[in-house]
Amino acid sequence: MVPFAAAFGYSLLYSFGIIGVVNDGFTLEFWAEVFRSGAFLDALIYSVTIALISVFISVTAALWFTLKFQKKLRGKIVSFMIYLPLAIPGIVAAFFTVQILSKSGLFSRFSYLLGFTSGITDFPDLINDQYAIGIILVLISVVMPFFVLLFLNVYDNERLDQLTELARSLGASNSQTIWRVSLPVILRKTWTLIALYFIFLLGAYEVPLILGQESPQMLSVLIVRELKQFDLTKISEGYVVAVMYTILVSIATILLFSKRSTENG
Amino acid sequence: MGRWKNGILITYLVAIVFPFIFLFLLSMSSGWRFPDLLPEYFGFKNWGKVAGTESGIAQSFLISLVISLSVAVSSTLCGFVISRYVSYHPKKRLLTLLTYFPYILAPVVFGACLSYYFLKMGIFGTTFGVVLAQFIIAFPYALIFFSSFWNEKIKSYEDLVATLGGGSLTTFRKVLLPMARGLLMVCFFQTFLISWFEYGLTSIIGVGKVQTLTIKVFLFIKESNFYYGAMSCCMLIIPPVVMIYINKKYVFNKLI
Structure with missing residues (x-):
């Protein structure tokens, strides 16, 4: 906690101009400038949208896979294979995506050979694009396998096999067992982790750094860009964004765990 | 319907394996120009240079290994010992909540805000600085990880040893460490991976001087040297695959 407090304290003082090489003393100028430029709000909306879409698709797909294939996913080879994505860090996933989805990547080559495109420029922008397609695809590919394994674990621990069997014997249809038994049990057990993953993705760095565009940028990329720039007078604004991000994440954490503590009694 | 569902499962499994095969094949290639599907050269030429100074990949592998092992050992041991005091503390809930803050914040932002202190301590751009920075992230993880270990049963064992005349060091060495051996192993590997996969924090505190494998991958992307980039990716992937x-x-550990 000491390093966290030290980092936050330093950023806070810098953001108010109290410390810093070119700062003259307390001022609200940097905070006003950040709000005026809208950089933080743009990055926040962009990050929240990407994180929400990625988590939503990952959780939905993982739930579907778990409920449809929970028996087949336990086969000897398959059960080993579904762990393999966890061996791929974000930076490798981003590198692989560049090789596959860039204008000179593998898909573009296939598209050219099949006659769908007539050259590099014809291929659509799937990375460094305005809709963050590349970023979202990579985040899904990194997060979804984890949720598949998590949901499979919950499926076992909560004995969902027996619960669904019981529901069927009491006259429930297939869709009723899914919507009224399996899904509520899995989601109630894992919602904290899902929310935590949303917060993690909000602060994603290397994937948007490689696959994102110049503007808007995700929060971490924006903060580091502002803090590392050559114009020393602008660094304080970077610390303003860092302080706002830290406060936001801290509030989310407190809400998340106080709610969890209440539920656990 | 059944065939359609099987098709999706097979597609998913192929999508899992494909990156591993593709990256390995790319690491063995050179002269892969658009629109060719196959490269001009395919063989072990690139891998022959893995230990050379031109690529520097073997050196980065060793640096990554030293950093990750240091972070894993220190955070696992500190996490195990200190989590005991947190778990038995009257304000356990508050302390556990506070543990989450450094863990949940984006490491790169945390590193950027901490860099001033690293500069003042003279460890900015050093391997020790990177180890310390990564420890700050991995240690809270270890604390949270071990919190479930300390329960009434363990407390009873500790009390029993104390009743029989054993000191706290004996309790740790003869009772607690053997009982937690499995958890210690899992925590060691998990914290090893946190460090092994880390990029943002390392780039900030290491300022390009400490070139771990993740830093190497990014440098090769910037240089458009995709063959060496793929080779670095393969080196990054091998240890976790072995662990699996x-x-x-x-x-895989569902932390909370």
Whole structure:
């Protein structure tokens, strides 16, 4: 906690101009400038949208896979294979995506050979694009396998096999067992982790750094860009964004765990 | 319907394996120009240079290994010992909540805000600085990880040893460490992976001087040297794949 407090304290003082090489003393100028430029709000909306879409698709797909294939996913080879994505860090996933989805990547080559495109420029922008397609695809590919394994674990621990069997014997249809038994049990057990993953993705760095565009940028990329720039007078604004991000994440954490503590009694 | 569903499952499994095969094949290639599907050269030429100074990949592998082992050992041991005091503390809930803050914040932002202190301590751009920075992230993880270990049963064992005249050091060495051996192994590998996969924090505190494998991948992307980039990716992937093969628990742990 000491390093966290030290980092936050330093950023806070810098953001108010109290410390810093070119700062003259307390001022609200940097905070006003950040709000005026809208950089933080743009990055926040962009990050929240990407994180929400990625988590939503990952959780939905993982739930579907778990409920449809929970028996087949336990086969000897398959059960080993579904762990393999966890061996791929974000930076490798981003590198692989560049090789596959860039204008000179593998898909573009296939598209050219099949006659769908007539050259590099014809291929659509799937990375460094305005809709963050590349970023979202990579985040899904990194997060979804984890949720598949998590949901499979919950499926076992909560004995969902027996619960669904019981529901069927009491006259429930297939869709009723899914919507009224399996899904509520899995989601109630894992919602904290899902929310935590949303917060993690909000602060994603290397994937948007490689696959994102110049503007808007995700929060971490924006903060580091502002803090590392050559114009020393602008660094304080970077610390303003860092302080706002830290406060936001801290509030989310407190809400998340106080709610969890209440539920656990 | 059944065939359609099987098709999706097979597609998913192929999508899992494909990156591994593709990256390995790319690491063996050179002269892969658009629109060719196959490269001009395919063989072990690139891998022959893995230990050379031109690529620097073997050196980065060793640096990554030293950093990750240091972070894993220190954070696992500190996490195990200190989590005991947190778990038995009257304000356990508050302390556990506070543990989450450094863990949940984006490491790169945390590193950027901490860099001033690293500069003042003279460890900015050093391997020790990177180890310390990564420890600050991995240690809270270890604390949270071990919090479930300390329960009434363990407390009873500790009390029993104390009743029989054993000191706290004996309790740790003869009772607690053997009982927690499995958890210690899992935590060691998990914290090893946190460090092994880390990029943002390392780039900030290491300022390009400490070139771990993740930093190398990014440098090769910037240089458009995709063949060496793929080789670095393969080196990054190998240890976790081995861990999965030995024990899946080493890479997957639902923390909360």
